[in-house]
Amino acid sequence: MIKAITIKQPWAALIVAGLKDVENRSWDTRYRGELLIHAGQKEDSRGWARVAELGVTLPEELLQFGVILGSVELNDIVREHDSAWANPYQWNWVLSGAQPATRFVEVSGKLGLFAPPLDWRRGFTDVDAPGLTGWSKVRDLAVTGG
Secondary structure: OOEEEEEEEEEHHEEEEOOOOOOEEEEOOOOOOEEEEEEEEEEOOOHHEEEHHOOOOOOHHHOOOOEEEEEEEEEEOOOOOOOOOOOOOEEEEEEEEEEEEEEEEOOOOOOEEEEOHHHHHHHOOOOOOOOOOOOOOOOOOHHOOO
């Protein structure tokens, strides 16, 4: 059964944009597989400082709150991953395959992993969401630094 996790902005947007490949948590889980990224209602000022430091411009469409932004694959959870995003003092959740939702489904967030509502799939249809294009360019800029 698929799980979801609530993440503060802009971290959630960075993950769904495919720019952040590790999420740091104080806890581990046995769960592996598809993970829905839910944007919480709160922001993290440290995240915005990191966005500015990287010179990344995130699409406004991904800067939503209280919705499922997209999905990733949770591949592993380790300590001391070699990603620039990894915090060596926390569990590093190794992510891949970022997929932005084509429609944002409103959901109330929760602590820890949670089962999403049954209608979460309507956020992942074949209909393109306005403004969610150009992902390869965004990822290339982040990887190459310009």
